[in-house]
Amino acid sequence: MGVKQVVKGNFATAVAAKLARVDVVPAYPITPSTLFPEQISTYIANGEMDAELLLTESEHSAMSAAIGASASGARVATATASQGLKLMSEMLFIASGMRLPIVTAVGNRALSAPINIWCDHQDTIAERDSGWLQFYAENNQNALDLMLMAFKISEDRRVLLPSMVGLDAFVLTHTMEGVDVPLQEEVDEFLPPYKPVYTLDVKNPMTFGSFGTPAHYMEFKYQQWEAMENAQKVIDEVFSEFYEKFGRKYEKVSEYRTDDADIIILTMGSMSGTARAAVDSMREKGIKVGAAKLTVFRPFPFREIKDLSRKAKVLAVADRNISFGFGGAVFAEIAGALINEKEKPMLIDFIIGLGGRDITQEDFYKIAEISKDAIDKGKVEKMVHWINLREVQ
Amino acid sequence: MDKVNIGAVITTPGSALNYKTGSWRTLKPVLDEAKCKFCNICWQLCPDSAIEQADAKAKKPIKIDYDYCKGCGICVQECPFNALEMVEEEK
Amino acid sequence: MYEVRFHGRGGQGAVTAANILSVAAFKEGKYVQAFPIFGVERRGAPVAAFLRMDDKPIDIKYQIYEPDAVVIQDPSLIQLKEANVAGGLKAGGKVIINTRKEPSEFDFGDAKVYTVDATGIAIENKLGTHTNPIVNTAILGAYARAVGNVSIDSVTEAIMEMSPAKKEANVVAAKAAYEKVVGV
Numbered sequence: 001m002g003v004k005q006v007v008k009g010n011f012a013t014a015v016a017a018k019l020a021r022v023d024v025v026p027a028y029p030i031t032p033s034t035l036f037p038e039q040i041s042t043y044i045a046n047g048e049m050d051a052e053l054l055l056t057e058s059e060h061s062a063m064s065a066a067i068g069a070s071a072s073g074a075r076v077a078t079a080t081a082s083q084g085l086k087l088m089s090e091m092l093f094i095a096s097g098m099r100l101p102i103v104t105a106v107g108n109r110a111l112s113a114p115i116n117i118w119c120d121h122q123d124t125i126a127e128r129d130s131g132w133l134q135f136y137a138e139n140n141q142n143a144l145d146l147m148l149m150a151f152k153i154s155e156d157r158r159v160l161l162p163s164m165v166g167l168d169a170f171v172l173t174h175t176m177e178g179v180d181v182p183l184q185e186e187v188d189e190f191l192p193p194y195k196p197v198y199t200l201d202v203k204n205p206m207t208f209g210s211f212g213t214p215a216h217y218m219e220f221k222y223q224q225w226e227a228m229e230n231a232q233k234v235i236d237e238v239f240s241e242f243y244e245k246f247g248r249k250y251e252k253v254s255e256y257r258t259d260d261a262d263i264i265i266l267t268m269g270s271m272s273g274t275a276r277a278a279v280d281s282m283r284e285k286g287i288k289v290g291a292a293k294l295t296v297f298r299p300f301p302f303r304e305i306k307d308l309s310r311k312a313k314v315l316a317v318a319d320r321n322i323s324f325g326f327g328g329a330v331f332a333e334i335a336g337a338l339i340n341e342k343e344k345p346m347l348i349d350f351i352i353g354l355g356g357r358d359i360t361q362e363d364f365y366k367i368a369e370i371s372k373d374a375i376d377k378g379k380v381e382k383m384v385h386w387i388n389l390r391e392v393q
Numbered sequence: 394m395d396k397v398n399i400g401a402v403i404t405t406p407g408s409a410l411n412y413k414t415g416s417w418r419t420l421k422p423v424l425d426e427a428k429c430k431f432c433n434i435c436w437q438l439c440p441d442s443a444i445e446q447a448d449a450k451a452k453k454p455i456k457i458d459y460d461y462c463k464g465c466g467i468c469v470q471e472c473p474f475n476a477l478e479m480v481e482e483e484k
Numbered sequence: 485m486y487e488v489r490f491h492g493r494g495g496q497g498a499v500t501a502a503n504i505l506s507v508a509a510f511k512e513g514k515y516v517q518a519f520p521i522f523g524v525e526r527r528g529a530p531v532a533a534f535l536r537m538d539d540k541p542i543d544i545k546y547q548i549y550e551p552d553a554v555v556i557q558d559p560s561l562i563q564l565k566e567a568n569v570a571g572g573l574k575a576g577g578k579v580i581i582n583t584r585k586e587p588s589e590f591d592f593g594d595a596k597v598y599t600v601d602a603t604g605i606a607i608e609n610k611l612g613t614h615t616n617p618i619v620n621t622a623i624l625g626a627y628a629r630a631v632g633n634v635s636i637d638s639v640t641e642a643i644m645e646m647s648p649a650k651k652e653a654n655v656v657a658a659k660a661a662y663e664k665v666v667g668v
């Protein structure tokens with residue numbers, strides 16, 4: 001068993017990088033993820049961690065350095081958020097295209113403008129097509145555990161794709177919670193050293209980042225597609241191995257009181273526990289509502305979502321992001337996943353908690369109320385609702 | 394079936410040598426060995442590294458590697474002794 | 485679940501107070517959650533920090549709107565409308581104020597009021613400066629006595645672990661406030 005400690009989410013991701021024996025951390029500080037490189041720096045200064053901390057001049061350079069380091073065979077981690085992830089964006093696609101298993105913690109933060117440092121999922125959601133695996137933490141324990149598992153999943157030869165672990169800005173990054181920090185020997189048993197397929201090495205020269213003509217480009221993209229498909233199975237395997245080793249259970253989609261539910265509210269990230277508490281309160285009033293949490297967004301858990309969809313009359317998706325001109329991104333993915341199903345629930349989208357607006361149980365009561373109305377009327381009159389929006393002119 | 398390495402990594406060093414760009418040529422530089430003064434200016438300026446160095450001591454003139462010479466004509470342009478001229482490939 | 489809201493001004497250590505108290509409660513086997521109102525850490529501006537403790541895991545993740553107890557580090561915040569220090573305070577809740585005044589001089593309805601001269605104690609123990617005394621550890625000693633759901637020993641242990649400087653002086657201040665709090 002590990003050591004129980006009260007820590008912030010940023011500390012949880014940094015200690016995970018230390019326990020994973022990360023070799024190189026290229027980083028550029030940004031709120032709310034700055035504590036990550038600070039903590040890594042402290043570990044190195046104290047001699048607790050044998051790693052190179054590269055303080056680059058921008059996030060673009062941080063990810064570029066991460067790519068170079070990873071290509072040379074190092075285990076690489078970094079952390080960023082919001083505008084920083086956007087500045088990395090060009091290099092994110094290169095990391096995944098070069099099949100480099102870099103792990104990045106992202107303190108999920110809203111995008112400018114207007115400038116805002118608080119939580120929503122827009123930054124990572126906007127990188128859903130970057131070829132990175134995406135995990136979302138509900139609490140600080142999740143943040144630590146998912147970081148550790150991300151290395152193992154990313155580095156699996158069937159996958160070899162980078163991962164981002166999202167933890168909500170401030171709600172997790174700066175919140176103190178009790179976390180079980182695993183022992184080094186436990187992590188060593190779970191996560192063996194990274195063994196790259198190809199490495200940058202002057203003694204055995206190879207070409208990295210080569211040209212891909214129309215005659216070849218599609219095949220490389222197909223390989224990435226297959227790797228993402230493989231990740232579905234590898235994630236299940238690693239989740240179950242983690243459970244055996246550490247006793248903490250992870251699922252791509254976890255359900256709560258869904259069995260006889262008319263309405264299921266689907267959430268992602270730190271709002272999920274609040275949703276479950278709201279479900280308990282509503283159940284006491286006889287409302288047949290359940291909750292489900294999405295921990296893995298890429299690869300998208302099609303099978304689990306299909307299973308979930310058969311259980312309810314309304315699947316209400318709480319999206320802490322917005323794709324202008326459509327709706328929430330999670331909603332869009334779910335609608336896509338269910339498109340060929342004969343029987344499917346009514347789908348309603350709820351945009352919630354953008355730019356750090358507090359998400360309370362009342363918000364989920366409202367979601368259930370709108371969902372109930374659709375059941376009563378037998379149809380969805382409005383597809384996208386904005387929750388807790390002030391009336392302004 | 395073609396094999397492509399993941400991430401488009403090319404594991405054989407110097408594999409560009411297999412790609413003979415000499416076939417792109419319509420004109421080729423031809424050396425009049427008697428005029429070569431071993432100055433190696435053409436060798437320095439060839440953008441394709443398709444010229445073998447001259448050796449003044451051994452009185453060995455430069456040599457053009459037609460497997461990779463694309464026929465750009467820079468060497469012909471730059472030779473101070475007019476030792477090179479462009480000749481049509483087509484016989 | 486027990487919910488505490490800390491009110492202070494940027495630079496007075498309200499966020500650190502919530503964090504230290506969370507560690508103290510954690511030491512007694514409680515599940516805890518401590519967090520600030522984020523992004524407003526400007527010196528002098530009103531700030532709030534939150535602490536939840538429970539015997540079972542804490543799932544909810546939003547600000548505290550109906551606290552069981554309110555800790556006021558700076559009495560000038562009471563008049564400040566935007567600070568709204570008594571907002572949502574539960575019936576029969578507790579209010580701990582850093583002031584030289586008596587509890588009877590405050591009106592928080594049916595809430596129980598406790599006072600402690602944390603500023604005086606901080607200056608006595610050379611915590612911070614005369615113009616900017618650091619009162620957060622003293623007020624935690626008062627909390628331990630007034631609310632009684634975290635022991636003074638756990639509080640001082642947590643202070644020893646988490647104070648960046650003058651650990652012993654901070655412990656002395658907490659213990660002094662524990663003794664001197666008025667209203668118990």
